[in-house]
Amino acid sequence: MPEFLYKSKLYYNPVEFAMDRIGGTWKMPILWRLKDRVMRYGELKKSIPRITDKMLSTQLRDLELEGFVSRQVFAEVPPRVEYRITSRGKRAVTIITEIRNYGLLLMKEFGVDQQRIREIRKSGD
C-alpha cells in the first residue's frame, strides 16, 4: 500500500484519494443532480435540501477546479451561471451509482424504511 503526494497532501491509498475528490457531504449530491442535465446555481440550491450558499459555491468551485463540472457564465442581467457535468464527472457518477446501490442494500439489511418522513419536515423546522 504505497503512499503518495498530491497537492502537498500525503495519501495512503487510492480510496482516500478518490474520497478526497468526490467525498464530503455535498459533492456526490451535486454530481448526482447534474448527471443528466445542465443546471443553474439557483436550481441546484433549491434541489439540494439544507445546503447553504457557502457550501454550494465552495463545493462547485472545487469540482470545477478538479474538472468534474464546467461552469458557463452568461453576460446577462440578472446574471446566469450554468453548471454541466464533464466526462470526468460522468465517470464519477458511475461509482456514485454503485455506492448508492450498495447503500440501498445496506438499508435493507438494517431494515431502514425508505419512505418520506413528513413529521420531521413539519415539526423539525
Place this chain on the structure above:
Amino acid sequence: MPEFLYKSKLYYNPVEFAMDRIGGTWKMPILWRLKDRVMRYGELKKSIPRITDKMLSTQLRDLELEGFVSRQVFAEVPPRVEYRITSRGKRAVTIITEIRNYGLLLMKEFGVDQQRIREIRKSGD
C-alpha cells in the same frame, strides 16, 4: 430522493447512509486488511500507518456493533483478541474494491505517481 431516519439521524440519500457505515478515515483500511484473514489488534495496529489506539479501538467497536466484523476474545495471558470479517463486511469489501479501482483511475487522470516516497518518511517526521 426520500429522506429517512436511522438511529435518530436524518439521512437524505443512500450514499450518505453507506458512507456513515463504512466511511471516515479508518474503516475502509481496516476492512481491507481483514478481507482475507483474521488479525489480532496489534497486527492491525502495526499494519495501518499512523493509526492511534484510540482510533483503532473506536472504529473496530463501531464496525463490530454494526456487524461488519466480529471479535473473538481468548481467555489467555497475555490477552488475545482476534478480528474477522463477516459476510456483511465482505459485501462492503466489494464496494471498497470498486472505489479503490476508481481511485486508481483518478490518480492516472491526475498524473499521480504511485511510488513510495522515501524522502517524506525520512525528513517530514
Place this chain on the structure above:
DNA sequence: CTGGATCCGATTTGATACTG
C-alpha cells in the same frame, strides 16, 4: 441572481498517559 468573506460552533482526529 450568484456568489465571496468572515466568524464561530460542532465534530473528528490526534497525543499522551494510564490500566486489567
Place this chain on the structure above:
DNA sequence: CAGTATCAAATCGGATCCAG
C-alpha cells in the same frame, strides 16, 4: 496485549453579512 480516559488540535460545516 489490548485497550480506555483525558485533553488539545484540526477540520468541517453553518450563519450572517456584503457585493457585482
